[in-house]
Amino acid sequence: MITNKDRLFNLSTKRTTYLFAVTETGHLEHLYWGRRLTRDISIDAFAEKRSIGIIGETAYDSDHPTLFLTNLAMEYSTTGKGDYRESSIDIEYQKGLRTLDFTLQSFRILKGKPRLFGGLVESYGDHEQCTTLEITLREKLLPLRILLTYTTFEDTDVITRRTTLHNDGHESVVIRNLASAQVDLEGSWELVTFDGAWGRERYVNRRELKPGIYINDSKKGVSSSDHNPAIFLTNEENECVGFNLVYSGNHRELVEVSPFGKTRVMTGINPTGFSWTLTSGERFQTPEAVMTYSPHGLEGASHNFHQFINHHIIRGPWKFRERPILINNWEATYFNFTEDKILKLARESAELGIELFVLDDGWFGVRNDDTTSLGDWTVNSKKLPSGLGYISSQIKKMGMLFGLWVEPEMVSIQSELYKNHPDWMIAIPGRTPGVGRNQYILDLTREDVRRYLFETLSKTWKLADVNYIKWDMNRVFSDLYSLNPEMANHGEFLHRYVLGLYELLTKLATEFPAVLFESCASGGNRFDLGMLCFMPQTWTSDNSDALSRLYIQEGTSYAYPLSTMGAHVSSSPNHQTLRRTDLESRFNVAAFGVLGYELDVTSLNRQQKEAIKAQIAFYKAHRSILQYGTFTRIKLANSASNQVVWAVASKDRSELLVLFAQKLNRANPGGDILRVHAVDLNATYEVFPRQQKIDIKVFGDLLNMVSPVHITEGGIAQETISKALSLDSEVEHYRLSGEQIAYGGIKLNQQFGGTGYDSMTRVLGDFGSRIYLFKRID
Numbered sequence: 001m002i003t004n005k006d007r008l009f010n011l012s013t014k015r016t017t018y019l020f021a022v023t024e025t026g027h028l029e030h031l032y033w034g035r036r037l038t039r040d041i042s043i044d045a046f047a048e049k050r051s052i053g054i055i056g057e058t059a060y061d062s063d064h065p066t067l068f069l070t071n072l073a074m075e076y077s078t079t080g081k082g083d084y085r086e087s088s089i090d091i092e093y094q095k096g097l098r099t100l101d102f103t104l105q106s107f108r109i110l111k112g113k114p115r116l117f118g119g120l121v122e123s124y125g126d127h128e129q130c131t132t133l134e135i136t137l138r139e140k141l142l143p144l145r146i147l148l149t150y151t152t153f154e155d156t157d158v159i160t161r162r163t164t165l166h167n168d169g170h171e172s173v174v175i176r177n178l179a180s181a182q183v184d185l186e187g188s189w190e191l192v193t194f195d196g197a198w199g200r201e202r203y204v205n206r207r208e209l210k211p212g213i214y215i216n217d218s219k220k221g222v223s224s225s226d227h228n229p230a231i232f233l234t235n236e237e238n239e240c241v242g243f244n245l246v247y248s249g250n251h252r253e254l255v256e257v258s259p260f261g262k263t264r265v266m267t268g269i270n271p272t273g274f275s276w277t278l279t280s281g282e283r284f285q286t287p288e289a290v291m292t293y294s295p296h297g298l299e300g301a302s303h304n305f306h307q308f309i310n311h312h313i314i315r316g317p318w319k320f321r322e323r324p325i326l327i328n329n330w331e332a333t334y335f336n337f338t339e340d341k342i343l344k345l346a347r348e349s350a351e352l353g354i355e356l357f358v359l360d361d362g363w364f365g366v367r368n369d370d371t372t373s374l375g376d377w378t379v380n381s382k383k384l385p386s387g388l389g390y391i392s393s394q395i396k397k398m399g400m401l402f403g404l405w406v407e408p409e410m411v412s413i414q415s416e417l418y419k420n421h422p423d424w425m426i427a428i429p430g431r432t433p434g435v436g437r438n439q440y441i442l443d444l445t446r447e448d449v450r451r452y453l454f455e456t457l458s459k460t461w462k463l464a465d466v467n468y469i470k471w472d473m474n475r476v477f478s479d480l481y482s483l484n485p486e487m488a489n490h491g492e493f494l495h496r497y498v499l500g501l502y503e504l505l506t507k508l509a510t511e512f513p514a515v516l517f518e519s520c521a522s523g524g525n526r527f528d529l530g531m532l533c534f535m536p537q538t539w540t541s542d543n544s545d546a547l548s549r550l551y552i553q554e555g556t557s558y559a560y561p562l563s564t565m566g567a568h569v570s571s572s573p574n575h576q577t578l579r580r581t582d583l584e585s586r587f588n589v590a591a592f593g594v595l596g597y598e599l600d601v602t603s604l605n606r607q608q609k610e611a612i613k614a615q616i617a618f619y620k621a622h623r624s625i626l627q628y629g630t631f632t633r634i635k636l637a638n639s640a641s642n643q644v645v646w647a648v649a650s651k652d653r654s655e656l657l658v659l660f661a662q663k664l665n666r667a668n669p670g671g672d673i674l675r676v677h678a679v680d681l682n683a684t685y686e687v688f689p690r691q692q693k694i695d696i697k698v699f700g701d702l703l704n705m706v707s708p709v710h711i712t713e714g715g716i717a718q719e720t721i722s723k724a725l726s727l728d729s730e731v732e733h734y735r736l737s738g739e740q741i742a743y744g745g746i747k748l749n750q751q752f753g754g755t756g757y758d759s760m761t762r763v764l765g766d767f768g769s770r771i772y773l774f775k776r777i778d
Helices: 297-312 339-352 387-397 416-420 447-464 490-511 546-559 583-590 606-628 696-705 716-724 738-744
Strands: 002-005 008-012 016-022 028-035 089-092 102-111 130-139 144-153 158-167 173-185 190-195 203-208 212-217 231-234 240-246 251-257 263-269 276-278 283-285 288-294 326-328 356-359 401-406 468-471 516-519 537-539 565-570 594-598 630-635 643-649 655-662 684-689 693-695 726-728 734-737 769-776
Touching: 002 102, 002 130, 008 130, 008 144, 016 288, 028 173, 089 158, 102 144, 158 173, 158 297, 173 240, 173 288, 190 212, 190 546, 203 546, 231 251, 231 263, 231 297, 240 251, 240 263, 240 297, 276 283, 276 490, 288 297, 297 546, 297 630, 339 356, 339 387, 339 606, 356 468, 387 401, 387 447, 401 447, 447 490, 546 565, 546 583, 546 630, 546 643, 565 583, 583 594, 583 606, 583 655, 583 693, 583 769, 594 606, 606 643, 606 655, 606 693, 606 716, 684 738, 693 696, 696 716, 734 738
Parallel strands: 326 356, 326 594, 356 401, 401 468, 468 516, 516 537, 537 565, 565 594
Antiparallel strands: 002 008, 008 016, 016 028, 089 173, 102 130, 130 144, 144 158, 158 283, 158 288, 173 263, 173 276, 190 203, 190 231, 212 251, 231 240, 240 288, 251 263, 630 643, 643 655, 655 769, 684 734, 684 769, 693 726
């Protein structure tokens, strides 16, 4: 709901209120963002008091000698009129002038949400779900207008914002910066960001904010694993505000604490390297910013984002549809596979209960390593002599869906595409271009490149009758240059690339509406709301090590729901860390996401296959909760705790699945207490662990304490017994109230700690885990 009374704008959702007012000079002063206010509001109580001047600062003008914009909480800020903080807008005009002063001209309130223009993607909602406020600000001297657009999504406590700049004059201006949103906050805050690199994406980082400027950004041309565009600010009152951006390119989130204690937050396209020439009569629109407030800390703000993404970002037939369990052949074969090997993998996978087979890199051109064939999206006839159509039909006869890996934005020097169109590659004439993974990037600002990709991919996908596409991007940008004759200003290149990508994806999604798309970029290098508008799930990280994934999936989960996170069970030792973890714990972590497998199932022993069959059956039985339930973090991986506890609950909290994981085992440990506050306090629950198998090899030569024959550690006898025999995990069962679970917790069975073992002993070891089921029985 959005209202205007006198000078006050009130944007309210189900549980929050966002207020700003018009000053006597026509500027927009931010007043409040917090719990919903239901009574009459006093503007004067919230407004900045300014009866005296501030030495060392500049007043707005002589008619308002006590109005200092640098100490005013503003909705949108400019330079040159006394606000010395970072500004939302930077435009160069008339011999390098930069001073701007935008004030209120008009506004209107609309039911629903007007659509964007110009190729950007956005959230969506109908007249019942959202309301929109459009405010027009006009520059006092120049023929420029800004349209600030606010949309409230009532049920999810989210406000989206975007900015549109109109050039109504006869002369061009150059946009150096145009933020999607700005919020000025009062009080002290802590900044939470999600940072990392390949193989360790979106680790949680917290920093106390003190006077100064903090920048969270990407300059790689993609949203990047370095610094995700999602950020949160929390305070001592457990309030939290969150921000994200519906965009897949360079972004910047700037947080500035002023000398007067105000905290400015801005998000939008990264101004580094960006410039946009706005000619007469044109307009430029920013990506959409997404904002939320919760009085319940990070958990509350995270829940808001989860609901918003599932309801208003994800679209198409896979929205709220249970995602299939897949197997990907990459770590089973890498480039070294044949038609027979693929079909053998598929047969074994179908017998285990897997639902989707994904053929990864190496199926096209003459690609046997990563130096060739990107851009040549026709089948590798030496590896697959019967063709993709045959492979697909055989896999579908086994009862599985069929999917393909592609990397359409890339080109190899050793390819037919490069041979025929070297000008399609991004490179600066006369310079040797940078290279990543032996590959280069195609210029998607060009219509002919996009047309080629659409036609080639469409032909191949139809031939293969694909049900799933994994869209990868294994390098980032350098040597920015385009031979596109429309590219007059290369400061526009990266944004035009994103627009070109979105246009291509829109056409493909329209042509293949039933296909499930999964985004990937060297793992999680482009995990953002923009890609989720086309692809309802993203490959979270190339690192599938169970311990690493506790940190990666936990960090990712703050801004993105479980239904968007691809998570695979891979082999041990892990290919990224060489860490050994047991098969059951690899599943337990991967189950909190969209489950897949990525290992050679043809080489598994009988015990391992039986374990995977049981895992898949369990996941299918609880898939709707694991993908779409309410997720809560209880003990954090990113903390000093040796334990990690997550919970996911059905909407009515009649069923919960709780992960209990530990980082390292300890000798003679104390007891473990499982306390879960996400339950229904008024309910009674039955609680028990998922039954899993324990590989006897974890006991090493301790087996000789009970074996009549000496068993050598790592020997043939131990290996033979392990293939034929495994132990059942402990039996544990409780009936208790939700109050007892939440307030007192459950003292779990003792862990093995070197002092004995029986059928009640929990054997976890290093990196071990359990999933506990909570079922309401009253």
